[in-house]
Amino acid sequence: MRVIAGLETPDTGRVFIDGDDVTGLAPKDRGIGFCFQHYALFRHMTVWENVAFGLKVRHRPKDEIAKKVAELLDLVRLDGQAARYPSQLSGGQRQRMALARALIVEPRVLLLDEPFGALDALVSKELRAWLRRLHDEVHVTTVLVTHDQEEAMEVADNLAVINLGRLEQVGTPQQLYDEPVNDFVLTFVGPATSIRGEYFRPHNVSVSRVPAPGSHQASVIRVAHLGFEVRVELRLDPDGAGEDEKGLFAWAQLDRDTAQLLALNPGDRVHVVTDEGSPSAEAPARLDGATSEA
Amino acid sequence: MKRLLGRYGLRTAVLGYLALLVVVPVGAIAYRAFASGFVTAWRNLANPDGASTSGFVHALVLTLVVALIAVPLNAVFGVVAALVLARRRFPGAALLDAAIDLPVAVSPVVVGLALVLVYGRAGWFGGWLARQGIQVIFSIPGIVMASAFVSIPYVTRAVLPVLQEIGTEQEQAAATLGAGPWQIFWRVTLPSIRWGLAYGVTLTTARVLGEYGALSIVAGNVVGHTQTLTLYVGYLFDESDTAGADFGAFILAAITLAVLALLSISKAEKGSPPWRSRFGRSRSDLAVSSLSTTSP
Numbered sequence: 001m002r003v004i005a006g007l008e009t010p011d012t013g014r015v016f017i018d019g020d021d022v023t024g025l026a027p028k029d030r031g032i033g034f035c036f037q038h039y040a041l042f043r044h045m046t047v048w049e050n051v052a053f054g055l056k057v058r059h060r061p062k063d064e065i066a067k068k069v070a071e072l073l074d075l076v077r078l079d080g081q082a083a084r085y086p087s088q089l090s091g092g093q094r095q096r097m098a099l100a101r102a103l104i105v106e107p108r109v110l111l112l113d114e115p116f117g118a119l120d121a122l123v124s125k126e127l128r129a130w131l132r133r134l135h136d137e138v139h140v141t142t143v144l145v146t147h148d149q150e151e152a153m154e155v156a157d158n159l160a161v162i163n164l165g166r167l168e169q170v171g172t173p174q175q176l177y178d179e180p181v182n183d184f185v186l187t188f189v190g191p192a193t194s195i196r197g198e199y200f201r202p203h204n205v206s207v208s209r210v211p212a213p214g215s216h217q218a219s220v221i222r223v224a225h226l227g228f229e230v231r232v233e234l235r236l237d238p239d240g241a242g243e244d245e246k247g248l249f250a251w252a253q254l255d256r257d258t259a260q261l262l263a264l265n266p267g268d269r270v271h272v273v274t275d276e277g278s279p280s281a282e283a284p285a286r287l288d289g290a291t292s293e294a
Numbered sequence: 295m296k297r298l299l300g301r302y303g304l305r306t307a308v309l310g311y312l313a314l315l316v317v318v319p320v321g322a323i324a325y326r327a328f329a330s331g332f333v334t335a336w337r338n339l340a341n342p343d344g345a346s347t348s349g350f351v352h353a354l355v356l357t358l359v360v361a362l363i364a365v366p367l368n369a370v371f372g373v374v375a376a377l378v379l380a381r382r383r384f385p386g387a388a389l390l391d392a393a394i395d396l397p398v399a400v401s402p403v404v405v406g407l408a409l410v411l412v413y414g415r416a417g418w419f420g421g422w423l424a425r426q427g428i429q430v431i432f433s434i435p436g437i438v439m440a441s442a443f444v445s446i447p448y449v450t451r452a453v454l455p456v457l458q459e460i461g462t463e464q465e466q467a468a469a470t471l472g473a474g475p476w477q478i479f480w481r482v483t484l485p486s487i488r489w490g491l492a493y494g495v496t497l498t499t500a501r502v503l504g505e506y507g508a509l510s511i512v513a514g515n516v517v518g519h520t521q522t523l524t525l526y527v528g529y530l531f532d533e534s535d536t537a538g539a540d541f542g543a544f545i546l547a548a549i550t551l552a553v554l555a556l557l558s559i560s561k562a563e564k565g566s567p568p569w570r571s572r573f574g575r576s577r578s579d580l581a582v583s584s585l586s587t588t589s590p
Binding site for chain 1: 460463464466467468469470471472473474477481482485486488
């Protein structure tokens, strides 16, 4: 992100924006808008002055600045807060102001560095939906970095999963969810559970009272009712292949009706079946500790 | 009850200490200066039996001129030094950091002697400068140099913590929004450090006005020529002209207090820095105000 913005120099590779090689350009000449994780608002300026900054340093005429700032403040719903200082705004308002400030210079690319990271969960969810609508309105290519898969799936048209500095997969949210190229992507972009060393989506795991071809015997450990979804935690019977104890635990996601029909209780003996054609891959040795960006 | 006693006891101790060391002596100077009436005091200086009036006025003007040169010099140097220390990593940074404090660490007398050693007629550069017709020691350049020397650290020390606290994100944001280096400095960096800078300039001014030790060596103490206000007061005191010394001392104290008051007023008025709103104070403001609580 900082390399795209020109705040850092890449060791290798080049940066193209709209087909132009901008690798050697200063940040101010790249036509980018950057929203910092902690907003980096100018604390000594009012909301109005903050938003106007990009035009002021370009020495635009006063009436043009006034008009555009009013437009942008209206767009981010801060028109009533123009005379306030950043310290007088809520987290969500600061985020929206940072967006307005970045958008006023009509950037070719908008860069958002963990835009919702500093907000509480509820405000973050609301802003996410708003940002998506805004994006459809202003039509500017936007790159968003996040560690929150759900956020990425919700906001983005295209996702790139980066793990330990390596690009794992690029695709639409659906592609990544349904056709992950490897286990990392599978476990990263959605819930996953491992059964006999293979990963599955928990909703592709079904539980039955009677055995079926290819089913695994297991005991119910716990049943958690989460509204429509019911989470069944299971312990598979050891298959004698010397699996470790941890590898025996799995979980299945059932809908409420199915769960009611089965009437499962902790300690019940069940048979676990995995759906054909569900994405799966060999369980990797170790997944924790991986940092990822989408 | 015990806690209450502790709190008021502490306050009494602090205020008592200040009163004994600062308020009472300065007040006494003011009292003595006006004991025989302001008019008499002024007449003593304006219509003296000797050359002391012209000496006083000249000393006052010289002091102000020196301050007008030395303070802006150190303000610019102080900000640049703070920027370099806060923003760049380079070998010798720690050395520079320590060197900036050197002028207040060594006695002003040492500063004066060192300047004479280098710029005096027999000094390393002094001889060459004298041949160019420039006299440093026992002249105004020497007075300015000594004043600037002893007051170097104040601006840097007031600005550096503020710079470190605000970080570089705002400057980077300005860069992505299209601002060039100068625009970033004038529109973002300088406004962010203005209170630290104002405080540093105030301290620098106070120090320049009050310097005695280094000047007593480099200025030469020629009445009506190279005598600053402090030197003049010391001179009158030595001459047993206590009335004149008291009045001069009062003027000196009054100027310094006026400078300090100016800072408080500007801070209170156009000031009430926006971030010191009822929505809480930011940490950079705390950095500044924690410094100002140590003001003399």
